[in-house]
Amino acid sequence: MKVIVCIPTLQAARFWSGLWSSLEIQTLQPLEVIVIDSASTDGSAELARDHGCRVVTIERSEFRHGGTRQYAAELALGADVIVYLTQDLVLADANALGRLIAAFDDASVGAAYGRQLPRPGARPIEAHARIFNYPKISAIRSLQSVGTLGFKSIFFSNSFGAYRRRALEEVGGFPRSSDFGEDTVVAARMLQRGWCLGYVADALAYHSHAYGYKEEFRRYFRIGQLHAREAWLLREFGQVAGEGRRFAMSEIRYLAKHAPWKIPDAIARTGMKYVAYQRGRRNPRP
Numbered sequence: 001m002k003v004i005v006c007i008p009t010l011q012a013a014r015f016w017s018g019l020w021s022s023l024e025i026q027t028l029q030p031l032e033v034i035v036i037d038s039a040s041t042d043g044s045a046e047l048a049r050d051h052g053c054r055v056v057t058i059e060r061s062e063f064r065h066g067g068t069r070q071y072a073a074e075l076a077l078g079a080d081v082i083v084y085l086t087q088d089l090v091l092a093d094a095n096a097l098g099r100l101i102a103a104f105d106d107a108s109v110g111a112a113y114g115r116q117l118p119r120p121g122a123r124p125i126e127a128h129a130r131i132f133n134y135p136k137i138s139a140i141r142s143l144q145s146v147g148t149l150g151f152k153s154i155f156f157s158n159s160f161g162a163y164r165r166r167a168l169e170e171v172g173g174f175p176r177s178s179d180f181g182e183d184t185v186v187a188a189r190m191l192q193r194g195w196c197l198g199y200v201a202d203a204l205a206y207h208s209h210a211y212g213y214k215e216e217f218r219r220y221f222r223i224g225q226l227h228a229r230e231a232w233l234l235r236e237f238g239q240v241a242g243e244g245r246r247f248a249m250s251e252i253r254y255l256a257k258h259a260p261w262k263i264p265d266a267i268a269r270t271g272m273k274y275v276a277y278q279r280g281r282r283n284p285r286p
Helices: 013-024 044-050 063-076 096-105 124-133 143-154 163-169 182-192 213-229 230-236 242-257 261-282
Strands: 001-010 032-037 054-057 081-085 107-118 139-141 159-162 196-206
Touching: 001 063, 001 096, 013 044, 032 044, 032 063, 032 096, 044 054, 044 124, 054 063, 063 182, 081 096, 081 163, 096 107, 096 196, 107 124, 107 163, 107 182, 107 242, 124 242, 139 143, 139 182, 139 213, 143 230, 143 242, 159 163, 182 196, 182 230, 213 230, 213 261, 242 261
Parallel strands: 001 032, 001 081, 032 054, 107 196
Antiparallel strands: 081 159, 107 159, 139 196
16 A cells, blocks of 8 residues: 655744654655645755655645645645644654554545644643543544534544545545645545544554643634534534533543642633634634
């Protein structure tokens, strides 16, 4: 199975050593690594070229989460499976990529994503988000999973996600204009077309963020915009309120054990996320 890795970058020099060191030790080596660099000025493109990557530079104004990944897919012509990584991710061991690609031994799997662990030194709220969203048990989800999982059935992450080229093309690729949630849209379309999604819990990578209030607000505002623009996601796969409540209760239980002084902060963030999401729903334009 031919595998090509695609990495969008912007001012990635400070992350490059960690990412590349984890890539070059993989037991499964990709046919090629394609870097789409958004006119970085810190030497990101040069670092990638020096390590043998194919580098394509675009203007920062041209970057779109969906469109840029679709561009990368069109460049990755020799691939049976296209793997997307983000610049700040570090594969946790030498078998991470091979274990992710093994999911495609199942001919029904159109896309698969690995388990993201909290980065070393992650704070409790940051760590819980990874623990909640990336459990220890692998799963294969199909359209029938919607009955039990609801909206969670289309959860996916392009930070460490892979796509069978044939399945990606069958659903029309990534939405070019999308600047958020392109992975969710493609995952939903794949389930509708009869493909399955794989979650590979033993394909491990370190990746998490310590969002401030402003960043958290912006993120949930954009989620609200996505759900307003792509209203069919909620119609077909269920509402998100139940999942939000489960996350909030899980977070409080986790903090009660590990950092009880953070509970007021978590409650305040939950309220802020709700406000941001609702504002995004009312303002669907990007």
